[in-house]
Amino acid sequence: MSATLFYEDAIDLLDADHKLVQKLFLDFQGLCDNGGPSETKGQLVVKICQDLTVHTQIEEEIFYPRVRAAIDDDALMDEALKEHAEAKEVIARIQGMAPTEDGYDTAVMHLFTTVIDHVMDEREKVFLKARYSVADLRGMVPELHERKKKLQKEVQTKAPTPSSAGKKKVAS
Numbered sequence: 001m002s003a004t005l006f007y008e009d010a011i012d013l014l015d016a017d018h019k020l021v022q023k024l025f026l027d028f029q030g031l032c033d034n035g036g037p038s039e040t041k042g043q044l045v046v047k048i049c050q051d052l053t054v055h056t057q058i059e060e061e062i063f064y065p066r067v068r069a070a071i072d073d074d075a076l077m078d079e080a081l082k083e084h085a086e087a088k089e090v091i092a093r094i095q096g097m098a099p100t101e102d103g104y105d106t107a108v109m110h111l112f113t114t115v116i117d118h119v120m121d122e123r124e125k126v127f128l129k130a131r132y133s134v135a136d137l138r139g140m141v142p143e144l145h146e147r148k149k150k151l152q153k154e155v156q157t158k159a160p161t162p163s164s165a166g167k168k169k170v171a172s
């Protein structure tokens, strides 16, 4: 079935990513609150980091450049890229940590806050401006969808498992 039948437009597809990752963060918070096993937390965080990596990349490769060209607000798009860069720094830090390490939960919750702030900005500013621009939001869906599927496969083979991240840390 074509991706265009699943998603109304690019915003719909991207916001579905936001909702999914928000749910994963809430699951992580639930595990922290209930003293859940580190292994489960680590697996969840691997998924969160992979999903965010893919999401930011399809935005940066496809959605942002088209929106930038259509809305004439470079400052807004630069700010969105800056927020992505901040999130990527936190993701890289978390990927180098073991789930049992001190500060792990705090780092993940910091990422949650960073992501939520960015999502709010994106919804209220970028998506809003894109919606009323000439950008072909429907036309972008198949491209975003295809690129997302390809990147998902790539990150799944590349990303460290929580335990290997921990081992690497000990060895260095």
Ligand SMILES: [Fe+2]
Pocket: 014, 018, 055, 059, 119, 122
């Ligand atoms: Fe986003």
